[in-house]
Amino acid sequence: MVTKMFDDAPLPMPHVPAAATSPAIAVVVPIFRHSVLLSEAIESVLDQRGDAQIAIILVNDGCPHQETDRVCRDYAMAYPDRVTYLRKPNGGLSDARNHGIRHALKTWPSVEAIYMLDADNRLRPDALGNALQALRDDPAADWIYPNIDMFGLQWAGDYGGDYSLLIHTAMNICEAGSLIRRKVFEAGVFFDTTFKSGFEDWDFFLTAAAAGFRGKNIENFGFLYRKRAESMLADSERDAEAIRSELRKKHKAIFSPRGLAALEQVEAPRYAICLADRDEVLLTTDPDLGDQRRIPLAEFEAMWWRTQTDNTQHHCPPILVITHSAVLAQLKAAKLLHGLLWTMERRLAQRPFVALELQPQESERLSWIEEDVHGIRELNAAMLMIAPKIMTKIMRDSSITWGGGVAAQPCATPTLSIGYRLNHQFFQGQTPYQAAAHDFVALCSQFRASPKRGALDLNWDWRRPDIPWRSRTHEITRIPTLANAAYPRVADGATDVGFVLPLVEFGGVERVALNTARAMKRAGWRPHLFIVDADGCQFSDEWRDTFDSVTFLADTDFATWGGAGSSYIGTDVPDWSRHGDQRDATAMLAWLDVVINFHGGAISGLMGRLRRFGVKTGLSLHLNDHTPFKRLVGNTYLGLAFEHAYDLFLPCSQQLADWCHAMGVPEEKIVPVLNAPSFDLPETSRKAIDARRGGMDAKEGLKVIYLGRLDQQKGLERLIGIVDLSQTEIPSVQWRLIGKQVVSGNGARLPTRIVQMIEPALTDPEELAAAFEWADVFVLPSYFEGLPLTILEAMRSGVVPVATDAGAVSEVVRHWQNGVVLSQNDTVIEAVEALGRMARDRKLLHKMSGQARQDMQGRDWDSAVAPAMARLAAMLEAGQERPREE
Structure with missing residues (x-):
């Protein structure tokens, strides 16, 4: 046989095959620039005591020293039944080891284990016998690794105790000079030839561990490591962080927060x-x-x-x-x-x-x-x-x-x-x-x-x-997040989804989050609630029954909005999202499969980091806010600023989905989760509503309801005007105002006559259903909206909505078919005229009520959330991490 040396000159390849023996151990010695020390290593193997037969494979990895070739030839000729000499072009330490390993596997079926001995190290006489016996005594052990007893620069290190892959991720505890079972290599685990700067043994054993193999340390191995002031290891330590970075990329599953937590447990x-x-x-x-x-x-x-x-x-x-x-x-x-x-x-x-x-x-x-x-x-x-x-x-x-x-x-x-x-x-x-x-x-x-x-x-x-x-x-x-603590949760096969909200106080966004979580839970996923900007929350039974855990970020440096030193298309970009200490917040979420941001503002800034850990990220979008000058701003624009960090955009309406696409979000990243009624209608309430809608009586007068927050966005002063004018123009009108009283946007408080009409906010499904059962018409004169849940809830109960053309209202409310759409200009006059017409024409009111109920049939959260879940499930299945640099 011939081989080509590093200078491409064809030379005879010395290969003295072993005699018809059955070695139990093959010792692979890769050689490059250690010609003078090589004989010590070979002699230490030849001097091994015990009954096990040992074959030595010398691999000349294109060493430029002629002395290396002479020493190898001499030993191969002197011990033809024990020493094999292989010569190859220079390919690096890993390539040389693999060359010898493959030769041993092919040549000797009797070989139980292979030992890696560098040419400048030595073994005590009982080393391999001790290691082989340890392998034979413990079927769970796949390699035996030594303590490190150094000579030259003298030092002795104890690496004893149970093998820990968790600790192995933080430090290289297994020396290449280990006795490794044959089955590890037969499983396809070899040294990675791309690691040429060091730590290739660390990578090898991490690869073996990832394949399910485990090591074992023995006290009396007998390995002697030559330590010099300057060596390949010293070079490796200089480049340690760069090499560790490569290890983390290659063994991402082990080094991830999820992988480390599982090992820790x-x-x-x-x-x-x-x-x-x-x-x-x-x-x-x-x-x-x-x-x-x-x-x-x-x-x-x-x-x-x-x-x-x-x-x-x-x-x-x-x-x-x-x-x-x-x-x-x-x-x-x-x-x-x-x-x-x-x-x-x-x-x-x-x-x-x-x-x-x-x-x-x-x-x-x-x-x-x-x-x-x-x-x-x-x-x-x-x-x-x-x-x-x-x-x-x-x-x-x-x-x-x-x-x-x-x-x-x-x-x-x-x-x-x-x-x-x-x-x-x-x-x-x-x-x-x-x-x-x-x-x-x-x-x-x-x-x-x-x-x-x-x-x-x-x-x-x-x-x-x-x-x-x-x-x-x-x-x-x-280590992955550099946080003060890793979140103490270990993945167990379920799909864990994090819902991030700034607060939980029964607002519209919170209700969307709750219903999305309930739909996911019914489908077998496990929702978790994370509150990032409050020190308390409303946590009723339905929230507790839905979420598997609730966690407060409890970081005084975090704010959903504020501290903005920059803006994106007119929307403030919170400083925390770009320059804040995100370590703990990242640790809080990094163990999850999916994280969905529900108006968490600055929390968008850590989504890119989460994606690099393999977490799928989604942004739930509800509406564009308005400045006092009616400029569009808010969470939607902040989402656009961090578009690259999100896997999916989850708008609440088709209109908002189209807006996202028009603003530059790739179409494949947009999956609408169309709003649906936020609570299930109790069966008793459903029967009562059927009876009510079937027997509308004009003698009762027109019953009109407002239900929601009493704030500027909802058109508070418009509502006051509609109430006052309708009571003058429509004698039969009856009003109920249900919600939380707040100070209006201009600082003026609600008139006493309005305050006296206000009923406390409702959260119980039966109470909400009863309120809608009472009403004929629901009025919502908002300045801006997303797709209001109360409109959908009202329509489901046969209550005719009268609402301004805001957000995606016109997506569900069809003018004079299932409701009335008001302009943003003459809202009060238009609303009162619509109420007067329905008060006079009960047949029209009855027809629109029936159409509203019909249009809401089949509109539920399970159907709304299903497309997003399907997309996320496919991404998780495919492992599409698609990391990008910020």
């Missing part, structure tokens, strides 16, 4: 949640997962002490949480547990302790407050989260006053209290648990009395502990 749970009422400890990252570990307190104590002897071989959850099983149940029922754990962990960056206090309240409103209770008052903690290593400091504190800082009588340690008000139903008649701080003091006392405490003063290892990440694995999951 399995390998290194973040929280040790001590249940004081049960003497049990829950080891978990995501408390919702069914395969979580729950162990006795005594077992946890032993686990914790194993981590205190400075050997970095053992793991114990770094964050301790003290609470009561009833508190966990209450927070889960309230859908708050994950968001609260995340917020408390973020606050640990500045505090040694963060406490949660729960307060019962009657209303369905959620609200919270953060307060420094340092030396101010007694701490009534339902949950106490303790920063990493605080327990170690307490155990090493020999003073008799160590407990004074956490005893909370009053609290003398810098402690942040997060107070939450929950509905009484969550406490089920129980007195709220408030003793977490006291139970923590008791736990510390128990640990301090342990006979193991004396081990803190001893050094147990002669090697340097070299996996510092073992004690701070919770920081690894923070």
Whole structure:
């Protein structure tokens, strides 16, 4: 056979095949510029003890030193039954290793495992025997990797303990000099030849791990690593960040927030949640997962002490949480547990302790407050989260006053209290648990009395502990976003969808979000609510039943709007969206499959980052706002400014969809989610409406209703004019004004006569249905709109809408067929004339009422949301991340 050297000169290819032996191990030695040291490496393999036959494959990777060729030839001739010499053009370290590996696989079916030995390293006599025995003894181990004992520059590093892919993402814990099972290569895992600057072994083992293989460290491997002041590894460290960037791109699934959280849950749970009422400890990252570990307190104590002897071989959850099983149940029922754990962990960056206090309240409103209770008052903690290593400091504190800082009588340690008000139903008649701080003091006392405490003063290892990440694995999951805490949620196969809103106060946008979420939940997806610009919200049963979790961003630097140093087509672009600290907000959402922004304003600025993590992003659009000079501005324009960061635009009407396309949004990115009535009509209400519409009586007079916000956008002064003029012109008219009274846009308050007519806002479906059942006509004289839900709800109940031509109103209201469309100029006069005509012509009113009901048949949220879900599902299935640079 012949091969071409790097200078293309054909030379005989020395290849002395092994004799008819059956080696169990093949040692591949790639060689480039190590001709003088090579003999040491070869001799160390020839000197291996044990029963296993070993074949050596020397791969000359186009080395320019003639001495390399002579040394290889000499050994191949001297040991023809043990040494094979392969010569190839220079292709780099990975290519040379692959060349030798493929030769071994093809030549010796008996080979169980392949060992990578660099030409300047050595092995102790029992190294390969020890490693092979470890492989044979543990079927779950796919490669055996060593501790690092260096010579030259002397140093010894301990890489012991269970293999952790999570830690492997943060540091290269597996030396290339590992014994690797044959099946790893037969599965198609080889060294990537594009990695020519170093860390190719790191990439190889990450690839193997991604394919389902796992490594194992053994204490007595016997690997000797030559360390010099200047080496290829030194060059690699200089380019480390660039190489790590390539690793992250190649192994995106592992390095993503979702991938890291899944590894954390399995390998290194973040929280040790001590249940004081049960003497049990829950080891978990995501408390919702069914395969979580729950162990006795005594077992946890032993686990914790194993981590205190400075050997970095053992793991114990770094964050301790003290609470009561009833508190966990209450927070889960309230859908708050994950968001609260995340917020408390973020606050640990500045505090040694963060406490949660729960307060019962009657209303369905959620609200919270953060307060420094340092030396101010007694701490009534339902949950106490303790920063990493605080327990170690307490155990090493020999003073008799160590407990004074956490005893909370009053609290003398810098402690942040997060107070939450929950509905009484969550406490089920129980007195709220408030003793977490006291139970923590008791736990510390128990640990301090342990006979193991004396081990803190001893050094147990002669090697340097070299996996510092073992004690701070919770920081690894923070790396992708650089946040103060990764969100403690682990993907479990369901499709998780995040709904981002600035606030939840039963406005139109919130109702669209709720109904979109309900439709998705009915289809099997899992909705999550994220409130980014409020410290409280209305959270009724229908919201709680719909959303799997509710989380507050709780970032004082964030504002939906404001602080704009630039604008896009006349709309302010909030500074936070471009220059703000987005790390925590990104972490809050990066674990999701889909994120939909519902008027979150500045939150658009992080959508590009989310897309790079594989999250699909959508923007729900409802209307163009108007300036006092009637210029179009608002969330729609901000969406256009960040168009590249969104996968889908989800306008509420076809008219708004056409506007998006005209403004430059690609057609394939626009999927209308057409508004539908925001609540299901109760069956009893439906029957009552049927009876009402079937027996319209002119003697009753014309019943007219306004239902909604009483603000400037809705045409408040127009409404007042219509009410006043109609009462003069139409004696039989009856009015009901239902909504929340606000100050009008010009600062003038509502007239007393109008205030006296106003009824409280309605949110209950039966109450809303009853209000529409009462009415004949619904009036909405808005200046600007999207596609108002109240119009659709009114029409479904046979109430004839009389509304201005705003937004997409004319998309559903057909003039004098199912309603009346008013101009923006003579709105009051036109409205009163329309009301007068319907008051006089009851047959016309009855006909329009029937047409309105007919037009709303089949208009529901399941049908409206289905196209968007189908598009998102296809994108998730195809993995169309399509990252773009900002």
